[in-house]
Amino acid sequence: MDVGNHQQAERDAQRVQANREELVERIGRAIREDRAAQPLRGLHLSRSSLSLKPVHSVLEPSVCVIAQGSKEVLLGESRYRYDPSQYLLATVELPRVSQVLEASKERPYLSLRLELTPTFVSSVMVEAGQASPRDHADVRAINVSPLDGNLLDAFVRLVRLLDSPTEAQVLMPLITREIIYRLLEARRLMLSEDLDAASAAYRVGYNDASHFNREYKSLFGVPPMHDVQRLREEALEGAG
16 A cells, blocks of 8 residues: 555544544434434434343334444344444334443443435435346345445534534435435446446445455345346346
8 A cells, every 4th residue: 555545544544533433422412311312303313321121123214323332133033233333224114123232321322323215215216327126025124234434424414413403404305315325335336337346345445345245245135246237237128
């Protein structure tokens, strides 16, 4: 790695750390007691100073980010554990069992959950030129993936709106669109710019292409290049 790339990597790492600290500070200030709250429509915050017993509930289509602590979600026989370096994405409404694993009075568990309504997601996919997977059975209903710097930055800007409800009415839909777009970004890059899987993985924050391949297959049901080829063929058929 040359000097320029090293310096850029350091700046990116500093920005990520600053954003993580700001997310902790803002969520902690917005919800000062152990509870769940919905300060803005569709944006849910949660705080806990104790590791909790498993809780049964229904999870709506949403993306969940932890600012501090860790959590585990059980869906059938699958377990999904995540922390501030990852996000959990649920694409359909489903029953789940969740448990806060790491929390204390000094470092409470802090998290946010942003609802993703199907119509909103579909409109972003149309604008981004993406088709929905033809076989929905191949798409994982829930998945945990790395939280890259650009996506984290969008969530921080979303939480900043807690200080300005008036601005939130205008800006929250825009930031939500950006978040949805970034959740779909690797797929869009490979489709529109003819990138291979390794290049697309690097562009969206993965250092390990094989890790990206596994994550992509778990989300979309097939390896990335197979999926891209299928979508391109569908696009050609539609154009014909």
